[in-house]
Amino acid sequence: MNDCAVERIIFSAEQINRRVAELAARLASDYPPGELATVAVLKGSFIFVADLARQLSAHDVHLAIDFLTLASYGRGSVSPGRVRIEEDSVLDVRDRDVLLVDDILDTGRTLRTAVDLLRGRGAKSVRTCVLLDKAARRQVDIQADYVGFPCPDVFVVGYGLDYAGRFRELPYVGAISVPGQ
Ligand code: IMP
Ligand code: MG
DSSP, X not given: OOSOEEEEEEEOHHHHHHXXXXXXXXXXXXXXXXXXXXXXXXXXXXXXXXXXXHHHHTTTEEEEEEEEEEEEOOTTSSSTTOEEEEEOOOOOOBTSEEEEEEEEESSSHHHHHHHHHHHHTTBSEEEEEEEEEOGGGOOSOOOOSXXXXXXXXXXXXXXXXXXXXXXXXXXXXXXXXXXXX
16 A cells, blocks of 8 residues: 655645634634534545634634535446435534535535535525635536635645545645556
C-alpha cells in the first residue's frame, strides 16, 4: 500500500483552522443562537464537522447532529454516477432549518442526493456547507451556500478525505500522486 504519497500541501492546518473559524462566524450570523439541525455526510466530513461544531459552540450555536453515509457507485459498476445510501440519518428534519455538511463538492451528485432527500422529508430549509469546492468537475447544477476553499482539480486527501481509506487523519489537505492515473 505504499504506492502513493502526498506530493504537496494544498491547504495547511493553519489555513484550515482559520477558515473553519470564519465559516463558523458566518453561520452564527445567519442562524439564531440555539440548536441547529445538522446532517453531515460520512465518511469524509467527520473531521470538518467536528471542528465546525466546536467553533460554533463558541458563538452559542449548538449542532443537533446526525450522519448520513453516502457512496457513489464506482467506475465499471452497473450505474456509474449514481449515489446510494449506505446508512441513513434518523434526525427528524420536518419543518426545521437544516445545515448539510460535506467534505468536498465534486461532480455534485452526492450533495444533490442529500439535499433532495432532506427536502423530501419536509425540511423547512436546507443550506449546504462544504470545506472544498472543485467547481471544474461539476456535472450537476448545484452550488454550496458556504464554501471553505475553492479547490484545484487534483485528487486531494487529508482532513477527512481519503484515497482508498487512507490519509483521512492528516491535519492538512494535500494532493497525492497515484501511479498509473
Ligand atoms: P460528488 O458526488 O462527485 O460531488 O463527490 C463527492 C464525494 O466524492 C465527496 O464527498 C468525497 O467523498 C469524494 N471525493 C471527490 N473528490 C475527492 C478528492 O479529491 N479526494 C477525496 N475524495 C473525493
Ligand atoms: Mg464524501
